[in-house]
Amino acid sequence: MLSFIARRLGLLIPTFFGVTLLTFALIRLIPGDPVEVMMGERRVDPEMHAQAMERLGLNKPLPEQYLDYIGKLAQGDLGESLRTREGVWNEFLTLFPATLELAIAALIFAGTLGVLAGVIAALKRGSLFDHGVMGISLAGYSMPIFWWGLLLIMFFSVGLGWTPVSGRIDLLYDIEPRTGFMLIDTLLSEEEGAFVDALRHLILPAVVLGTIPLAVIARMTRSAMLEVLREDYVRTARAKGLSPARVVFVHGLRNALIPVLTVFGLQVGALLAGAVLTETIFSWPGIGKWLIEAIGARDYPVVQNGILLIACLVIVVNFVVDILYGLVNPRIRHQR
Amino acid sequence: MLAASLILGSGLSHAASNLVFCSEGSPAGFDPGQYTTGTDFDATSETLFNRLAQFQRGSTQVEPALASSWDIGEDGKRYVFHLRPGVKFHSTDYFKPTRAFNADDVLFTFQRMLDKDHPFRKAYPTEFPYFTDMGLDKNIAKVEKVDEMTVAFTLNEVDAAFIQNLSMNFAAIQSAEYADQLLKAGKAAQINQKPVGTGPFVLKRYQKDAQIRFTGNKDYWKPEDVKIDNLIFAINTDASVRAQKLKAGECQVTLNPRPADIESLKKDPNLLVPSEPGFNLGYIAYNVTRAPFDKLEVRQALDMAVNKQAIIGAVYQGAGQLAVNGMPPTQWSYDETIKDAGYNPEQAKALLKAAGIEEGTEITLWAMPVQRPYNPNAKLMAEMLQADWAKVGIKARIVSYEWGEYIKRAHNGEHDAMLIGWTGDNGDPDNWLGTLYGCDSVNGNNFSKWCDADYDKLVKAAKATADVEQRTALYKQAQHRLKEQLPITPIAHSTVYQPMRKDVKDFLISPFGRNSFYGVSNER
Numbered sequence: 001m002l003s004f005i006a007r008r009l010g011l012l013i014p015t016f017f018g019v020t021l022l023t024f025a026l027i028r029l030i031p032g033d034p035v036e037v038m039m040g041e042r043r044v045d046p047e048m049h050a051q052a053m054e055r056l057g058l059n060k061p062l063p064e065q066y067l068d069y070i071g072k073l074a075q076g077d078l079g080e081s082l083r084t085r086e087g088v089w090n091e092f093l094t095l096f097p098a099t100l101e102l103a104i105a106a107l108i109f110a111g112t113l114g115v116l117a118g119v120i121a122a123l124k125r126g127s128l129f130d131h132g133v134m135g136i137s138l139a140g141y142s143m144p145i146f147w148w149g150l151l152l153i154m155f156f157s158v159g160l161g162w163t164p165v166s167g168r169i170d171l172l173y174d175i176e177p178r179t180g181f182m183l184i185d186t187l188l189s190e191e192e193g194a195f196v197d198a199l200r201h202l203i204l205p206a207v208v209l210g211t212i213p214l215a216v217i218a219r220m221t222r223s224a225m226l227e228v229l230r231e232d233y234v235r236t237a238r239a240k241g242l243s244p245a246r247v248v249f250v251h252g253l254r255n256a257l258i259p260v261l262t263v264f265g266l267q268v269g270a271l272l273a274g275a276v277l278t279e280t281i282f283s284w285p286g287i288g289k290w291l292i293e294a295i296g297a298r299d300y301p302v303v304q305n306g307i308l309l310i311a312c313l314v315i316v317v318n319f320v321v322d323i324l325y326g327l328v329n330p331r332i333r334h335q336r
Numbered sequence: 337m338l339a340a341s342l343i344l345g346s347g348l349s350h351a352a353s354n355l356v357f358c359s360e361g362s363p364a365g366f367d368p369g370q371y372t373t374g375t376d377f378d379a380t381s382e383t384l385f386n387r388l389a390q391f392q393r394g395s396t397q398v399e400p401a402l403a404s405s406w407d408i409g410e411d412g413k414r415y416v417f418h419l420r421p422g423v424k425f426h427s428t429d430y431f432k433p434t435r436a437f438n439a440d441d442v443l444f445t446f447q448r449m450l451d452k453d454h455p456f457r458k459a460y461p462t463e464f465p466y467f468t469d470m471g472l473d474k475n476i477a478k479v480e481k482v483d484e485m486t487v488a489f490t491l492n493e494v495d496a497a498f499i500q501n502l503s504m505n506f507a508a509i510q511s512a513e514y515a516d517q518l519l520k521a522g523k524a525a526q527i528n529q530k531p532v533g534t535g536p537f538v539l540k541r542y543q544k545d546a547q548i549r550f551t552g553n554k555d556y557w558k559p560e561d562v563k564i565d566n567l568i569f570a571i572n573t574d575a576s577v578r579a580q581k582l583k584a585g586e587c588q589v590t591l592n593p594r595p596a597d598i599e600s601l602k603k604d605p606n607l608l609v610p611s612e613p614g615f616n617l618g619y620i621a622y623n624v625t626r627a628p629f630d631k632l633e634v635r636q637a638l639d640m641a642v643n644k645q646a647i648i649g650a651v652y653q654g655a656g657q658l659a660v661n662g663m664p665p666t667q668w669s670y671d672e673t674i675k676d677a678g679y680n681p682e683q684a685k686a687l688l689k690a691a692g693i694e695e696g697t698e699i700t701l702w703a704m705p706v707q708r709p710y711n712p713n714a715k716l717m718a719e720m721l722q723a724d725w726a727k728v729g730i731k732a733r734i735v736s737y738e739w740g741e742y743i744k745r746a747h748n749g750e751h752d753a754m755l756i757g758w759t760g761d762n763g764d765p766d767n768w769l770g771t772l773y774g775c776d777s778v779n780g781n782n783f784s785k786w787c788d789a790d791y792d793k794l795v796k797a798a799k800a801t802a803d804v805e806q807r808t809a810l811y812k813q814a815q816h817r818l819k820e821q822l823p824i825t826p827i828a829h830s831t832v833y834q835p836m837r838k839d840v841k842d843f844l845i846s847p848f849g850r851n852s853f854y855g856v857s858n859e860r
Contacts, residue, residue: 030738031737031738031740031741032738032739032740032741032744033740035465036740036741036743036744037739037740038371038372038373038465039372039465039469039743040372040373040708040739040743041708041743041756041757041758041781042372042465042466042469042781043469043747043777043779043780043781044465044747045465045468045469048463048465048468051463052463055461055462055463083364083365084364084365084528084544085365085525085528086529091544094543094544095544095545098546150576150577153577153580154580157580157584158580158583158584161584164584164586165577165580165581165584165586166572166577166580166581166586167546167547167570167572167586168546170586171356171547171549171568171570172354172356172568174549176541177543280573280574281574281577282577283545283546283570283571283572283573283574283577285543285544285545285546285571286545289545289573290544290545292573293361293362293545293573297364298740
């Protein structure tokens with residue numbers, strides 16, 4: 001097990017460098033520098049332009065800029081935003097809880113509903129329900145998030161008035177950010193009804209963000225479940241006369257969930273990618289919106305290090321999932 | 337009784353007057369001097385700060401603000417400002433002022449922008465792009481304190497728009513006392529995060545990408561202007577979502593609706609959607625340094641070949657008015673006697689033939705990649721122009737670059753013809769006729785690279801004169817010259833729509849596209 005962990009850890013370092021090089025190169029491949037972007041159709045005084053580029057360290061040759069960047073990273077310095085001049089790490093910390101809250105809600109939604117739908121579909125294979133789940137999940141998987149989000153807003157928020165249009169809370173509630181998690185902050189505050197209001201704000205974005213993972217998890221659970229139900233131990237359990245519920249949930253589902261676990265891990269990357277769009281639609285103040293704005297403003301440090309932080313997060317989550325997978329499924333550990 | 341008082345006492349009392357504004361983005365910071373965009377100014381300069389003079393709400397006219405009056409010297413180069421007594425800076429949890437606003441604050445504000453060796457600027461190096469762009473860094477020779485409540489500015493050259501320039505958002509007056517405190521604490525950069533101004537609202541809390549909370553300034557020098565207790569900016573980048581939020585009553589005022597949303601907003605009985613002709617101009621700039629645009633006949637021909645009415649219908653979806661001159665009709669000194677040549681492809685063909693231009697001549701037409709107030713869809717406009725010009729035998733190839741790159745390459749003169757535009761800064765004709773078409777701007781905003789001696793003489797003479805009548809006469813002549821020489825084809829002035837709830841009173845549309853909430857109330 002230890003050598004397995006060590007092997008996986010060894011992979012992290014080149015991955016990390018690959019990401020730094022990629023983000024550094026990609027943002028610079030997009031033409032336009034921050035000073036020009038800020039001025040719009042206005043003239044940029046060449047002298048002022050040169051000064052600004054010098055202050056921002058953007059007048060140096062690219063290899064030197066890259067080395068500076070890596071050198072700072074090695075000291076744990078993520079730099080500051082060119083636009084707001086706030087530390088990138090600080091900005092990330094204040095915005096990340098919003099994304100995490102949304103992602104967790106989306107995963108809970110996708111996980112419970114997806115596993116449930118998948119299990120029932122597998123048990124009633126070939127039924128109308130099964131075909132329905134498969135069809136809907138295919139549709140859900142190919143749903144453009146932007147269109148889907150606006151559609152739900154039009155229907156539930158504007159049409160029926162059940163959910164708010166956007167944001168994390170009705171701004172007439174004055175909630176002091178303490179943990180950054182709105183659900184917790186509203187409980188800590190003394191504003192009556194704020195928690196419920198925050199919950200209502202969370203529903204639509206979580207559904208939109210959870211739609212694709214939901215589809216993937218439902219399909220994955222269904223096929224894993226079908227496979228497990230054919231296994232000898234399930235047949236044995238049935239033959240022993242165990243209750244059908246026990247056979248399905250204890251013997252079947254527990255083993256079927258092993259491959260689903262990997263899917264969960266992989267969905268973290270997809271979730272963060274989806275968060276960029278979902279947050280934009282719902283004005284959800286998380287890292288997705290932050291990155292979009294930074295790309296528009298050519299805010300190099302934010303783009304570089306924001307993406308780096310997200311990449312690290314995805315790598316770490318996948319690493320943890322790998323380890324967990326190794327723990328629950330001993331066959332994996334001994335391969336290679 | 338106890339329960340009732342608990343509910344009323346908790347947090348924000350719903351009996352107070354609140355107003356939520358669906359704004360379109362996070363401000364980059366809270367020091368207006370550093371920025372150039374409306375998003376930054378609405379959240380800072382219009383709410384938290386004042387200038388020496390300010391634009392009357394909903395107009396381009398200047399009125400006194402932190403300076404209650406001013407005198408201009410005989411030579412037009414010396415401005416003496418008499419400061420308003422008893423104006424208090426905001427008292428916040430990070431700063432408690434010990435004195436009222438005085439000359440030191442004006443000195444600090446401008447010295448910091450003028451003097452590269454200013455201690456505060458050394459501690460916190462930054463640029464002041466708008467100040468530089470308006471040429472104030474070069475034209476202000478010195479700023480002096482005459483006495484506690486009097487400040488004198490001396491200019492190198494006469495600038496008829498000087499007061500207008502000082503009324504612009506970047507010239508917000510900062511507190512010298514606060515700056516000293518920051519400098520001593522080694523926290524100069526905080527001026528951009530924790531602002532202290534004299535404005536009608538005080539900053540309470542800012543959460544990036546989510547909200548900005550302001551409270552009404554109880555000590556404001558013009559108390560009748562503060563009618564809202566809690567002003568909240570709800571930040572929403574998506575125009576359609578902002579429109580939905582307004583309909584749902586989640587905010588009371590929003591901005592920049594998409595043309596496609598306007599009809600449905602107008603139909604909502606709870607909303608008002610007043611509109612005004614925008615103080616802007618979308619135009620085609622011909623690069624006169626390149627063949628065939630160096631020939632006047634070619635410019636005349638292409639100008640005549642443009643079907644402006646069709647463009648206004650399709651690109652502006654009717655929300656625009658046909659432009660004739662190089663500035664909008666609401667700008668004083670606009671010459672109404674000037675007429676467009678009119679849509680005439682036959683005559684255009686003849687002109688091109690006379691100029692010896694072969695049928696099928698290829699040119700590039702640049703289209704902006706972004707939506708701007710003066711042009712909601714440059715790509716569509718370019719396609720329509722392409723079709724118009726094809727009819728007279730000119731083949732236009734449409735070119736587009738990323739926005740920053742577009743401007744940079746255009747400054748270098750790499751284009752043949754390009755789409756561009758302008759939104760007025762200060763309500764002075766020079767901000768159009770000088771800034772966009774003058775010789776001094778050939779490497780700047782003069783995208784036609786057009787330098788005409790006769791024209792330039794008129795514009796320069798007008799700028800050096802303080803007499804409005806004389807200036808008007810000169811600017812009218814300049815407009816005639818511009819129309820004869822056609823370095824540009826003016827297309828349209830877009831219409832600005834301002835959706836809001838019916839409960840909102842006295843919100844005025846600013847010609848400069850600013851959103852200000854002083855004097856505004858919410859009667860919900």
